[in-house]
Amino acid sequence: MLRRYSVHLILALVGLVIVWLAYEEYVSLYILSVLMFMGVNVILSTSLNLVNGYMGEFSCGHAGFMCVGAYVSSILGVWLFAKDKVFGAPLLDPSYALYAFPFIILIGGIAAALAGLLVAFPSYKTRGDYLAIITIAANYIIISAIENIGAIGGSRGFMGMKSLVGSMEDVAYLPWMPIWVFLFTIFCVWAMRRYVSSTFGKGVTAICQDEVAAEIMSVNTNKIKTITFMLSSGMAGIGGGLFAYIIGYVNPGSFNILKSTEVMVMVYLGGMGSLSGSILSAVLFTILLELLRPLQIIKWVAIPLLLIILMQFRQEGIMGNRELSDIFPRLKKFYRFK
Amino acid sequence: MNAQTEQVAVPVLEVRGLTQRFGGLTAVSDFNVRLEKNELAGLIGPNGAGKTTVFNLVSGFYQPTEGQILIGGAPTAGLKPHKVTSLGVARTFQNIRLWNDMTVMDNIRVAQHYRLGYGFFHSAIRSRRYLKREAEIKKEADELLDIFQLTRFAEELPKNLPYGTQRKLEIARALSTHPKLLLLDEPAAGLNSADIKELIRLVRWIHETFDVTIWMIEHHMDVMMELCNKIKVIDFGQTIAEGDAEEIRNNPAVITAYLGDDNI
Amino acid sequence: MEVSAASIIQNIINALQWGSFYALIALGYTLVYGVLTLINFAHGDVFMVGAYIAFFVATFFLTTLGLPGWVALALCIPLTMILTSLVGVTLERIAYRPLRRKGAHRLYVVITALMCGLILENGNLAILGASRKAFPSLVNETVYSLGGVTFTNLKVAVILTAIVVFLFLQWVVTKTRVGMAMRAISYDKFAIPLMGIPLDHIIVVTFILGSGFAGLAGLLFAMSYPVLEPYMGALIGWKAFIAAVVGGIGDIRGAFIGGFLLGAVEIMVVAFFPSTFRDLIAFAVLLAILTWKPTGLFGIAKTTKI
Numbered sequence: 001m002l003r004r005y006s007v008h009l010i011l012a013l014v015g016l017v018i019v020w021l022a023y024e025e026y027v028s029l030y031i032l033s034v035l036m037f038m039g040v041n042v043i044l045s046t047s048l049n050l051v052n053g054y055m056g057e058f059s060c061g062h063a064g065f066m067c068v069g070a071y072v073s074s075i076l077g078v079w080l081f082a083k084d085k086v087f088g089a090p091l092l093d094p095s096y097a098l099y100a101f102p103f104i105i106l107i108g109g110i111a112a113a114l115a116g117l118l119v120a121f122p123s124y125k126t127r128g129d130y131l132a133i134i135t136i137a138a139n140y141i142i143i144s145a146i147e148n149i150g151a152i153g154g155s156r157g158f159m160g161m162k163s164l165v166g167s168m169e170d171v172a173y174l175p176w177m178p179i180w181v182f183l184f185t186i187f188c189v190w191a192m193r194r195y196v197s198s199t200f201g202k203g204v205t206a207i208c209q210d211e212v213a214a215e216i217m218s219v220n221t222n223k224i225k226t227i228t229f230m231l232s233s234g235m236a237g238i239g240g241g242l243f244a245y246i247i248g249y250v251n252p253g254s255f256n257i258l259k260s261t262e263v264m265v266m267v268y269l270g271g272m273g274s275l276s277g278s279i280l281s282a283v284l285f286t287i288l289l290e291l292l293r294p295l296q297i298i299k300w301v302a303i304p305l306l307l308i309i310l311m312q313f314r315q316e317g318i319m320g321n322r323e324l325s326d327i328f329p330r331l332k333k334f335y336r337f338k
Numbered sequence: 339m340n341a342q343t344e345q346v347a348v349p350v351l352e353v354r355g356l357t358q359r360f361g362g363l364t365a366v367s368d369f370n371v372r373l374e375k376n377e378l379a380g381l382i383g384p385n386g387a388g389k390t391t392v393f394n395l396v397s398g399f400y401q402p403t404e405g406q407i408l409i410g411g412a413p414t415a416g417l418k419p420h421k422v423t424s425l426g427v428a429r430t431f432q433n434i435r436l437w438n439d440m441t442v443m444d445n446i447r448v449a450q451h452y453r454l455g456y457g458f459f460h461s462a463i464r465s466r467r468y469l470k471r472e473a474e475i476k477k478e479a480d481e482l483l484d485i486f487q488l489t490r491f492a493e494e495l496p497k498n499l500p501y502g503t504q505r506k507l508e509i510a511r512a513l514s515t516h517p518k519l520l521l522l523d524e525p526a527a528g529l530n531s532a533d534i535k536e537l538i539r540l541v542r543w544i545h546e547t548f549d550v551t552i553w554m555i556e557h558h559m560d561v562m563m564e565l566c567n568k569i570k571v572i573d574f575g576q577t578i579a580e581g582d583a584e585e586i587r588n589n590p591a592v593i594t595a596y597l598g599d600d601n602i
Numbered sequence: 603m604e605v606s607a608a609s610i611i612q613n614i615i616n617a618l619q620w621g622s623f624y625a626l627i628a629l630g631y632t633l634v635y636g637v638l639t640l641i642n643f644a645h646g647d648v649f650m651v652g653a654y655i656a657f658f659v660a661t662f663f664l665t666t667l668g669l670p671g672w673v674a675l676a677l678c679i680p681l682t683m684i685l686t687s688l689v690g691v692t693l694e695r696i697a698y699r700p701l702r703r704k705g706a707h708r709l710y711v712v713i714t715a716l717m718c719g720l721i722l723e724n725g726n727l728a729i730l731g732a733s734r735k736a737f738p739s740l741v742n743e744t745v746y747s748l749g750g751v752t753f754t755n756l757k758v759a760v761i762l763t764a765i766v767v768f769l770f771l772q773w774v775v776t777k778t779r780v781g782m783a784m785r786a787i788s789y790d791k792f793a794i795p796l797m798g799i800p801l802d803h804i805i806v807v808t809f810i811l812g813s814g815f816a817g818l819a820g821l822l823f824a825m826s827y828p829v830l831e832p833y834m835g836a837l838i839g840w841k842a843f844i845a846a847v848v849g850g851i852g853d854i855r856g857a858f859i860g861g862f863l864l865g866a867v868e869i870m871v872v873a874f875f876p877s878t879f880r881d882l883i884a885f886a887v888l889l890a891i892l893t894w895k896p897t898g899l900f901g902i903a904k905t906t907k908i
Contacts, residue, residue: 058709060716122889126896129641133847134892136840137885144882154878191462198461198468199447199454199475206437206448213435216397218423218452218515227458257840261716268713300724304717311710311717312700321439 015182022175034290036178036246039185040239041282045266046192046275047235052264053272053321054196055228056208058132059119061139062236062263065112067255068142069237070244073108075152077101077164077245084160086152094167101168101180105241112237113230115142120229124222127211139260146252157251161244181242188235193275195231204228205273265307270317277319348411349374350426350518350551351396356405358391358575365391367575369405373519378545378552380566382559382586384595388575389555390432393521397429398422410518424452426518430508432527438497442488442507445496446479449514479514485547486510502533506540513544519551520544526558538564563587571595608750613869619757619826621865622764625858626819627842628849629771630812632857635846636788637808638702641712644693644719646839648813651722652686652820653830657735659685664738671740678740682821683814690813691806693718699802719839726832737828760822767815768858775854780807788852841884848891850900859899864888 018035021027048062079087081097092100118138123131147155168176195201203224206214215221244250262285270281292299310317319327349372356369366388373379381389394400396407398419407414409425417425428449437445454475460468483489486506496504505525512520525541526534538561545552545565556562562569563583571579571586573595579586586592627649634642659681663674697718701711743754775781783804787794795801824830841864849860864884871883891899 058712122893122896126892129851130847130892130896132641133844134889137844137889140840141882141885141889144879144885148876148878148882194462194464195458199444199450199472200456200458200461202440202444202448203451205440205444209437209439210435212399213431213437214448215419216399216423216429217449217511218420219448220418220420220451222418231458257836258720261720264713264716297724297728301721301728304720304724308697308714308717308721311706311714315706315710 011186015179018182019175019179022178032175032178033246034286036181036242038283038286039181040243040246041263041266041286042185042279043188043235043239043242044263045270045278045282045285046189047232047239048263049267049270049272049275049278050192050196050204050228050232050235052267053274053278054204054208055225056272057123058128059135059232060132060257060264061119061135061137061260062233063255063257063259064135064139064142065115065233065236066240066243066259067146067252068115068233069105069108069112069240070250070255071108071146071152071158071240072111072237073104073241074158074161074244074250076107077104078158078160080104081167082160082163084163086158086160094164095171097164097167098171098176101164101176102183105180105184105238105245108241109234109238112240113234115237116229116233117226119233120226123225123229136257139255139257143252143256153251155252157249159249161250162248165245165248177242177246181246184238184242188238189275189279192231192235196275265303268307268317269310271319271321272317273321274317274319274323276324277317277322281318347374349408350377350410351553352406352408352411353392353396354406354408356392356395356407357403358388358395358400359403365575366395366572369572369575369577371570373551373553375518376545376549376551377568378541378566379554380562380569381553381555381572382557382562382569383572383578387573387595389572390523391575392572393429393523393555396422396519397427397521420452423515423517426516427521428512428515428517428519429521430505430512430523430525432524434501434504434508436496436504436508436511439495441493442483442496442499443479443492445507445511446482446514447475449511450475450478450516453516482510482514502529502536505529505533505537509540509544513548513550517550519553522552522554522556524555524557526556526561534558534561537561541565606750609873611751612753613873615751615753615757615761617866617869618761618862619865620869621862622760623819623823623838623861624842624845624864625764625861626767626815626822627838628846628857628861629767629854630816631843631846632849632851632854633771633784633808633812636852636854637784637805638698638711639708639788640698641715641843642812643712643715643839643843644722645690645812645816646835646837646842647719647722648686648690648693648835649816649820649823649839649842650726650830650832650835651689652682652813652817653737653824653834654726654730654735654820655685655689655817656682656821656824657737657830660738660740664740671742675740678821679818682817686817686820687810687814690809690816694805694809699805719836723832723836730832732832735830737824737830739828740825756826760826763818763822764858764861767818768854771811771815771854774811780804784808837881844885844888848888848898850898853898853900856898856900 022032044062044066048059051057051059077097078084080092080100081090081094083089119135122134126134152158165177196204203214203219206219207221207224211221266281266285267278269285270277289299292302295302351371351373353369353371356366357364358366369392381392383389391400395402398414398417398421401416409422409427412425414422414425437448440448455471456468483492488507488510491499491503496507499507509522509525526537529537541552542565544550554562554566567582569581569583569586570577571592578591578595579589581589627646630645631642634640634645656678660674660678663669663677664671697714698711701714743756745752745754775784783794783799786799787801787804842861845860845864846857848863849856849858867887868880868884871880875883
């Protein structure tokens with residue numbers, strides 16, 4: 001009984017501790033924001049791992065889907081619940097923002113999932129390098145499109161999300177953003193884990209290893225590709241939405257190819273096809289970014305260098321395609337992660 | 339049984355006028371075949387004759403330029419390969435195409451993809467339907483591995499298995515899709531004589547145990563002659579002979595196709 | 603907005619000039635891809651390095667040595683090309699060759715290339731700072747006007763250079779032994795050493811050619827648009843790469859046509875739409891072409907044999 005729910009208990013405990021620390025303000029706002037970015041990075045790297053790792057594709061434009069989610073959630077939230085110069089007075093009572101927030105983020109995710117079709121459809125016929133180009137183009141197209149919509153700020157950006165967070169705190173004085181980030185991180189990882197560990201989801205790995213054999217062994221490759229791409233970009237959209245509300249400001253330039261590269265670094269660092277690897281590397285990478293922050297631009301020389309060295313000496317990343325329970329089999333005694 | 343319900347049995351496979359052109363090359367020309375239930379038939383011919391192309395057409399990997407393919411009476415025109423498989427066709431490949439980094443157990447289970455009975459939603463929420471179907475699929479896979487004597491390799495990766503065992507696994511995986519028609523593309527390729535004896539025994543046993551029609555491409559004549567009661571010979575995409583093992587062995591056209599003409 | 607014959611010709615000239623840069627860079631991508639099946643993502647940044655090398659060399663000759671503009675230019679061209687080639691070859695030796703030796707999966711080399719590009723960009727930013735550099739004027743730009751169409755000698759020079767480079771490379775690839783070896787490698791990398799062809803040498807030659815011409819493009823670009831900044835190679839690089847693929851990667855003609863096609867699309871877009879739509883529509887058009895012809899305009903479709 002304890003074994004079955006040990007992971008759930010540990011997670012609940014961690015969550016409660018973080019929330020309590022935030023509430024009592026025992027940790028600084030800075031540490032809190034780092035923890036929240038960690039959560040967002042976990043969502044981003046696990047969702048990209050789904051496509052780049054499990055399915056073996058080469059998607060270089062993940063930040064584009066983040067952008068879609070960020071903008072859709074931000075605009076929706078501000079339009080409905082906040083007063084700002086673009087949309088005027090809030091449409092609905094701001095005190096409902098708290099209950100609507102998860103839906104706002106989810107809607108951002110759904111919009112991003114639909115954007116993922118931009119890449120899913122070409123993937124039926126192309127693979128590898130050609131699909132990589134399509135993902136790069138998609139990233140640029142999304143950013144460029146938003147830069148041209150002056151009504152929501154264009155390249156200058158969009159803001160107003162902070163007032164939603166404020167409205168949530170008015171209803172109940174709790175550190176809502178850490179809570180939401182925590183809940184959504186668990187939700188995303190949990191959904192992905194369930195997908196890839198089911199026989200249905202193993203079709204993804206089959207496509208990666210031999211697409212022809214998969215097609216002939218009754219796997220509907222087009223359907224699986226669509227689901228996988230949509231899931232991956234949808235989660236990126238959720239990450240983007242959370243990202244937007246954490247910062248309170250969003251502009252298309254922050255979702256360019258550099259951001260996509262950041263996420264790729266996390267995936268390849270952690271190991272393609274390893275969910276626990278992606279989680280681990282997201283956490284490590286976030287910490288590394290913060291540690292290197294005083295070095296400013298050298299940071300962006302050090303990180304690529306790190307990945308180059310990794311490619312030379314340990315290409316499979318930290319975990320390869322194994323999960324934590326493969327490396328430490330004795331852990332299986334303590335938990336059963338189904 | 340009264341006369342009204344007595345029908346002509348629908349053949350498992352019917353191919354009419356099958357022609358396949360790749361640009362200027364005609365790989366298969368006016369190919370016809372009719373396989374009834376539980377037959378064990380063979381397809382032979384020199385290299386490049388078009389045998390694998392026929393298999394690719396029947397399994398849906400190519401769309402025919404002309405002609406019709408019917409699986410149990412149902413036409414496969416325009417269907418994608420996975421749909422054709424769900425109609426009841428499974429195949430193995432000349433070069434073994436197993437999923438080398440997935441366990442043997444997973445290889446067997448993923449082949450059941452079209453009859454999983456649940457989709458993304460159910461797998462995400464782990465509904466009762468998901469749990470029930472996963473348990474059933476696991477049970478079927480266990481049974482299949484058991485009767486193929488592969489149980490001890492269940493958690494092993496195919497790339498670590500000996501070649502003959504990989505062959506056996508590939509055939510087991512194909513059977514996992516519950517086919518009416520099993521296409522074996524040169525199953526003896528790369529096997530040593532001991533494995534070949536084992537293969538002959540295996541195919542005969544599959545034919546007796548499972549309710550399946552088997553159609554085989556082979557270059558090893560001993561395998562072909564031992565197992566198949568009906569053999570078709572093609573060369574340059576055209577059928578040049580048909581009959582049982584004895585007839586084929588002595589057919590002059592067949593001998594010329596394989597060994598060449600004395601007059602050259 | 604009037605559309606006259608003059609404005610059409612004007613746009614064509616601008617498109618050719620703008621496309622020349624893409625073509626020159628795309629040629630480098632396609633050469634390396636043809637030989638190594640590697641998307642050298644660092645190539646756009648090699649172009650940027652070329653522009654900066656040109657800046658330092660030109661400034662040195664012009665200011666330090668006080669040479670007249672023409673002389674400085676004449677020395678600058680070969681020097682920039684040689685030094686940029688060195689950068690490209692160094693990348694190959696240090697980053698790509700060890701992976702090639704190990705037989706690493708292509709993906710890992712591509713990631714390494716991507717990272718090298720980032721290091722070049724940010725290394726530049728770190729060492730030289732964020733302030734943009736102004737490229738000195740080497741030659742007086744003479745403006746010609748012909749029936750409503752204006753163009754400068756520089757624009758003409760750029761277009762001519764691109765054409766000459768293309769013809770040269772086409773000659774190298776089809777008529778010389780080195781070129782034949784390059785084409786052979788693209789078909790079967792493993793058989794080449796068995797045939798007595800030094801694989802490493804040919805690859806180095808490929809990088810010399812590709813990076814050298816990227817350097818030349820950098821010099822010409824710096825002369826045409828004299829403001830340099832560290833990220834100037836990134837966007838152009840990505841676009842030139844996509845242009846190479848749309849043309850059919852692995853084929854020099856494809857890179858050439860693809861580069862000019864992209865230039866044409868962008869100029870056309872700016873002529874009719876607000877300039878902020880340029881990238882958006884250019885990428886959308888490229889995406890559309892790739893969807894219609896997945897292997898590019900000159901590409902050869904590969905079928906899987908099972």
